[in-house]
Each structure stands twice: as structure tokens, then as C-alpha cells.
Amino acid sequence: QSALTQPASVSGSPGQSITISCTGISSDIGGYNYVSWYQQHPGKAPKLMIYDVSNRPSGVSNRFSGSKSGNTASLTISGLQAEDEADYYCGSYTSRFTPYVFGTGTTVTVL
Amino acid sequence: QVQLVQSGAEVKKPGASVKVACKASGYTFSNYGINWVRQAPGQGLEWMGWIAAYNDNTNSAEKLLGRVTMTIDTFTNTAYMELRSLRSDDTAVYFCARGGIWGVDYWGQGTLVTVSS
Numbered sequence: 447q448s449a450l451t452q453p454a455s456v457s458g459s460p461g462q463s464i465t466i467s468c469t470g471i472s473s474d475i476g477g478y479n480y481v482s483w484y485q486q487h488p489g490k491a492p493k494l495m496i497y498d499v500s501n502r503p504s505g506v507s508n509r510f511s512g513s514k515s516g517n518t519a520s521l522t523i524s525g526l527q528a529e530d531e532a533d534y535y536c537g538s539y540t541s542r543f544t545p546y547v548f549g550t551g552t553t554v555t556v557l
Numbered sequence: 558q559v560q561l562v563q564s565g566a567e568v569k570k571p572g573a574s575v576k577v578a579c580k581a582s583g584y585t586f587s588n589y590g591i592n593w594v595r596q597a598p599g600q601g602l603e604w605m606g607w608i609a610a611y612n613d614n615t616n617s618a619e620k621l622l623g624r625v626t627m628t629i630d631t632f633t634n635t636a637y638m639e640l641r642s643l644r645s646d647d648t649a650v651y652f653c654a655r656g657g658i659w660g661v662d663y664w665g666q667g668t669l670v671t672v673s674s
Contacts, residue, residue: 491664491667494662497660497662503662537602539658539660544617544620545607545658546604546607546658547604549601551601551602
């Protein structure tokens with residue numbers, strides 16, 4: 447089961463906006479609106495940041511937003527802050543044999 | 558508040574089995590499923606499987622078929638994941654997470670399983 451493709455790293459200065467891409471195929475991202483994004487700080491459990499492509503759970507900052515176009519989903523972090531430095535993973539439902547797949551992960555660095 | 562508390566770290570020999578527990582609280586257990594996700598040292602997240610707490614239906618990752626079993630105890634609101642025929646590349650932190658095959662929301666703290674002779 448191939449993982450969704452993410453850039454290995456993205457960086458930005460405090461206050462800037464960055465976007466992380468997550469590329470799949472028509473049987474996962476392109477076919478369903480079940481894309482989630484997770485933030486993981488070192489040594490910690492992941493935390494849900496976005497679900498169903500663009501919805502934010504209660505308590506998640508509105509600086510985080512999600513979108514999708516075709517087979518690619520995106521997570522945008524605006525007003526970048528030091529606390530946003532972490533690993534980010536996308537995840538999607540897939541109609542293939544294994545029904546859920548994660549992305550390869552992106553390390554966000556705040557310069 | 559929703560909490561998922563997992564059992565402690567394990568050290569196992571190759572070929573052995575391990576069973577990780579995940580005790581849920583703060584919500585109606587039977588209304589959600591439990592996913593299992595693992596993360597090898599320095600690596601990304603890998604989805605392992607899912608069990609519905611309301612009817613015991615399961616779905617596992619193809620690569621783990623035949624080695625993983627997920628169960629639910631609705632009396633104690635605890636989910637279990639057993640992995641058999643352990644190999645060195647099964648060394649990882651194992652997480653449980655509430656949700657379905659469409660995504661998860663709350664996560665357990667993780668359980669380190671080390672496979673070493």
C-alpha cells in the first residue's frame with residue numbers, strides 16, 4: 447500500500463504562511479473528502495488538526511486551514527509561530543484493500 | 558474529556574506475540590471505532606487496522622493480514638491489538654486512536670514495543 451506523497455520538509459519565518467501538499471490518486475484523495483491532517487511534536491502522539499479536507503476540530507487555531515484540488519490536498523499554516531515546528535502527516539480513506547493510508551510526513555521548521 | 562490510556566512498554570523476542578491494551582474513557586465507547594497505528598523509530602505513521610466498537614467488525618492492513626488481531630471488551634471499554642510472529646522490523650511505538658476508516662481524532666499516548674533477541 448503506497449503512502450501519500452508529501453515534501454520531506456518545509457520552512458518559513460515567523461509570521462509567514464506555508465503550505466504542505468499531499469498527493470494521492472483517484473482511489474484516495476481524488477475520490478473522497480476524507481482527508482485529515484495530523485501534527486506530531488517529537489516524542490508525542492499525533493494531534494488532529496484538520497478533518498474531512500477542511501474542517502477544524504474545536505480548539506485548533508484558525509491559522510490552520512485545509513483544501514483539496516483533484517488528487518492533491520493541502521494544509522496551510524498562516525502566521526507561522528515557533529510552536530508550529532513539528533512533523534505533519536496527511537491521511538486519507540482509500541477504496542483499495544487497505545482502507546486508510548498516511549502521507550510520508552513533512553517536517554516544518556520555523557526559521 | 559476523551560482519554561485513551563495504553564498499556565506499558567514491552568520487550569519481546571523474535572517469533573513471540575505482543576498484546577497492547579487501550580482503555581477509553583470520557584465518551585460512549587460503543588459509538589466509535591478504534592484504529593491502531595504504528596511508528597517505527599525515526600519513521601512515519603503506518604495504519605494497521607480498525608475495529609468497530611459497536612459490532613466488532615474489523616479491517617486490517619494487507620501487509621499485516623494473518624498476524625494482527627484486534628478485539629474489544631465493551632464491559633471495560635478497552636480495545637486490544639495482538640501482533641504475532643514478531644520480527645525486528647515490528648519494533649515501533651504503537652498508538653490506538655478513536656475514529657473510523659475515514660480518520661481519527663483522539664490518540665493514546667503510545668506503547669513502545671521492542672523486538673530483540
